[in-house]
Amino acid sequence: MNSKKNLLTIIIVLTTFLVNAQELTNDFYDNAPTIDLTMPSIEITGEISNPGKVDFSKLPLRSVIAKEALLIDGKEKFIGAYRYDGYSLYDILNNSILQKKNAIEFEPIIDLYVEIENAKGEKVVVSWGEIYYPVHRHEIIIATKVARIIPSKTKELWTLPTENKLVVCSDLVSERNISTITKITIKSYAKSFTVNKGMSPMFSKSINLFLKNKLVDSIVAYPNGFNVDKYPTIFYGRGKGIHSTSTFNGIQLKEILNTYNNNTKEQIQNGLIVFLAKDGYRCLYTFSEIFNRNDQAEVLLIDKMKVKDGGAFSVFPAADFFSDRAVKAVEAIYIE
Template identity: 30%
Template sequence: MKKYFLCVFLIVTFFTGYAFADSKDSLSIYGLVKNPLSISMQDLTKFQSIQVQMNEVTNDGEFRGVFHYRGVPLRTLLELACIKKNKKEFSKSVDLAIAIRNKKGSQIILSWGEVFYRNSGEILIATAAVPIMPHKDCKGCHSLEFYKPLIDQLHRNICFPKLVVAGDSFADRSLEEITDIEVIDITPIINDKKEPKLFSKQFRITGYGVKPFSLSDIAQYPRKNMRLKKIGEGKGYHGILQASGASLKQILENAGIKPDLNTVFIVSAPDGYRSLLSCGEVFLSPSGDQIIIADRINGQSIDSGGKFILLISNDLMADRWVKSIEKIEVILISNKTLGLAQN
């Protein structure tokens, strides 16, 4: 009830004069939200903004410039719309996805967790940009033919509003001229059978683009050790853990999974607990290297409730951690998939 009144307060306070119907040049927020919104560029500029630097180089090496972007945290807009999950059997939002689309029909998928369990300045809806110009020319080390196209990128026309994922190592998820933000729950299309007992001696990797296989031992992967704070939304601080295991990114790479910004990974346990990670946060963000499948905690093998735990060290809350991993499912989220998921 408190969250409901907070949403109403935010709308009355910050959204006076904003349109709630579709308009030609508006940004629409819909899906699993209480208050679907349609926000114009002019209205976006009225929000309190923050500034981030983005060094725009894509994963394939394309240089798109270096800019200071100013805009509104995506989290602010989603809190204004008030995300509302319909499932009573699993009410946590940790398995939700957020689809971002632009006028050209391009789409990328974010996880709920990377928006709400990280500092809000990492993902912006930008409304303005200023290029960061180099102080010296490049004549001494490169020819004009080489560096002029790079300088030209600093003067290029940027189409707003623009999704800026400032925390990524590469700029593939920074999408210009976005028109739609949809909060979705894809789990209705997952064929999962809930088991009452929390135990799994192995986990299975299955789904889009992968030949299904099971792992009962991760000794063949390089050992990764981490020190984590365990802080949950429900029970708060529960100490510091020494964890040891294998990188989820490396396990997925070895399984032959190719990065696709429209895919997500659902990690689930026999009791139905699950969390969702986006392909981008695993493969493009430095945080992806800090996501592990652990088989040892505080120097001891995990014997109670299964052998493996998903740990996400850069999350501010531990609620996306999954004990007793039973399955990792790779799912491609296309527009067709979205239609199935929302019915």
């Protein structure tokens, strides 16, 4: 009888040990309970030929990690670190058939963005480039599950959300992470520009800066007094493939354009910045892509004053896999 009890005790001890061993893995992000958030009901609309509701049953679940902060009285305040599981905008929009309003004038998709709305009527914008061009894909999600990432010493328990929410992992300040998403609208940049495809040589000796369509300044020479970043790069286009394996030396655009950064919630959520080339080629970024990154993959302004075709200034997005958003011979910057 005692031998049976001893055997049972050994089995219980071994089972407990195995369970604990399974919990103590090398993954820092699964050590707290995962909590379900509300499931969203989302309509996709806008410049597409197949609008409708999102069928989440056909989408894979993605997992991301995020350190979140909000603007409180104009200053960043940390609110918690979390692992989120959910559905990426990459997957959600993957089968949307684009029908650009300005397709006749400008066919490329790099002037597209999405407006994301929640049940409260709050809206934020995410560029098409943020979704489909980064080296690190699937890092903008609609989260439906959450787990705290708890510090091992302090054991701080950050407040958990209860509703589904948008999570943009590359944002330093998380004001775009709004909850209870109901609608995604696909849009192209509304302003029209003349296109002169094939212009050669193409050279723009200066950049005009427009704030809300009002000319406010010009860049006529490469700025002095700024640190120069050096990014070794395999420069690869979606259409033409490899361009070069070289180093891009440039100044962070957020430093050059800092005068127009008011560090407000509205700018972070809805700000747009468009770069226009001499030939009418253009590319749209969100304000957050330029001013609100946490990954140090900055957007640079490159000096190409000595380049006869494609000079004098170009834009280099370090976070992108493809070179398509690296606008050359920049003639104007529109800050919305």
